[in-house]
Amino acid sequence: MKIRDEAAASEGAAAVGRQERRRRKLHDQLYETAVDLFVAQGFEATSMEQIAEAADVARATVFNHFSQKVGFLEEWGVRRRALVNEILGSQHAEDLPVGDGLRRYLKEMVDLNVVSRAETTVLMDASARYGRLLQDPSLEIELSRIVEQGQQRGEIRADVDCDQAGQLLAACYFTAILRWIREEPAPFDLHQRLTGALDIVLLGLLVGEAV
Incomplete structure (x- = not known):
């Protein structure tokens, strides 16, 4: 009985795993389809119905994801922040001095923007107009974490508010990006x-x- 129960549990786990992989694959397909349409015809001009049609799925499927x-x-x-963290993790960037760590993080973010x-x-x-670009704390949290690591190593003054430093750096980043995308060709070197x-x-x- 125990062997049969274990086999059934294993089959059930495998089925759940397959379902999750299919769900993830469809999720990725919808995301990639939507991004392609946004780039081709603009965010505002693209509807959920068009995304469903281009992905060859029902409209309800798009809303499910x-x-x-x-x-x-x-x-x-x-996804962009996750990719940068993956790259930095493979380079053990957390061991860098705080200034180099921040430069490396911003460089990887800039490289993603420049190549695409x-x-x-x-x-x-579209994120600035319709999303929560300037309200979402995700980037400033990442930058604050790097500052805090430097503070723990004695590289940053003890009286510095790490959260505030992260907010300031994130604001610099978004301000530069939003100005950089306003003109074609790019009006300045983003990395510089x-x-x-x-x-x-x-x-x-x-x-x-x-100070």
Whole structure:
């Protein structure tokens, strides 16, 4: 009886695993289809019905995975941050000095934007207009974590509010990106702009005075 129960449990787990893989595959298909349509014809001009038709699924299927169109924008941001964290994890970037760690994080984010400028232009603009780009704390949390690691190692002053530092750096990032996508060709070197902003944050503005 025990062997049969274990076999049944194993079959049940395998079935659940297959279902989850199919669900994830469909989820990815819908996401990729939507992003392609957004880039091709604009976020506002793309409907959930068009996404369903292009993905060859029922309209209800799209809503089962993304209850609102803005959900695609939120997932776009989540996937980008996850990719950057994966890259940095493989490079053991957490062992870098805090300044280098922040530069590396911003560099990877910038590289993603530069290699997919058309996608960034459409989806970042849509995120600012229709999403929660400036209200979502996800990026500032990531940056605050790097600052806090530096503070724990004695590289950042003990009186610095790590959360506030993360908010400031995230604001610099989004401001630079939103200006960078407004013109074609790009009006400035994005990496250089953000590196300069980071240096100002790390070094301060005043000469020869304690802050």
